[in-house]
Amino acid sequence: MAITLFDPLDxxxxxxxxxxxxxPLPRSPEAWREINTSHGERVIGMFAPVDPQDLHPEKWEMHxxxxELLFLLEGAIDVVLGDDDGxxxxxxxxxxxxxxxxxxGTWHRLLLREPSRLMFVTPAGGTRMRPWRDGA
Known part of the structure; x- marks a missing residue:
């Protein structure tokens, strides 16, 4: 039995x-595409956002x-949920x-308040994104 060491940010x-x-799956755009076409799995990972744009605040996300489990290890992030009208x-x-x-099925987005370390457990497959419009 082998143990695999890896950097949780990569x-x-x-x-x-x-x-x-x-x-383990090295983080890349291809890895995200592969995960988003999977079904019946979960993916666990970590982000270390330092800039608000690191969390794509201009987009809603839905699983x-x-x-989706979000666990904030360090820092401050606001979780914003969207109502049925966006x-x-x-x-x-x-x-x-x-x-x-x-x-x-809940539309949500994340707003960075200070540099953070965020761990997530997300269902694989079917994640949808749509633009956020202030007051839309």
């Missing part, structure tokens, strides 16, 4: 419960195949040591 890990397997709901202040679950 590597995503695919979790396949059915196969009882976890597979149709499961809840309007922002009141932001949820996520601070170091806190986590939250974004329910399946």
């Amino acid at each position: 590597t995503l890990v695919r979790l396949d419960a059915e196969a009882r397997k976890a597979s 149709p195949h499961g809840d 309007h922002d709901q009141a932001p949820l202040a996520l601070r170091a040591g806190q986590g939250c679950l974004v329910p399946v």
Whole structure:
């Protein structure tokens, strides 16, 4: 049995419960495309955003195949949920040591308040994005 060492900021890990397997996947646009076409898996990873644009605040994101876990290890990020008409709901202040679950099918976006380390567990497959428009 071999143990694989990796940098969690440069590597995503695919979790396949059915196969009882976890597979490291070097982070890249191709890796994200591969994950987004998968089904029945989860992906775990980490971000270390320092600039607000690192979290694509100009886009809504939605996961149709499961809840998303966000756990903030360091820093400050606001989680903004969208209502059915695409309007922002009141932001949820996520601070170091806190986590939250974004329910399946919920449009959301993240706003960086200070440099952070964010861990996520996201359902693979079908993630959708759409532009955010202030007051749309």
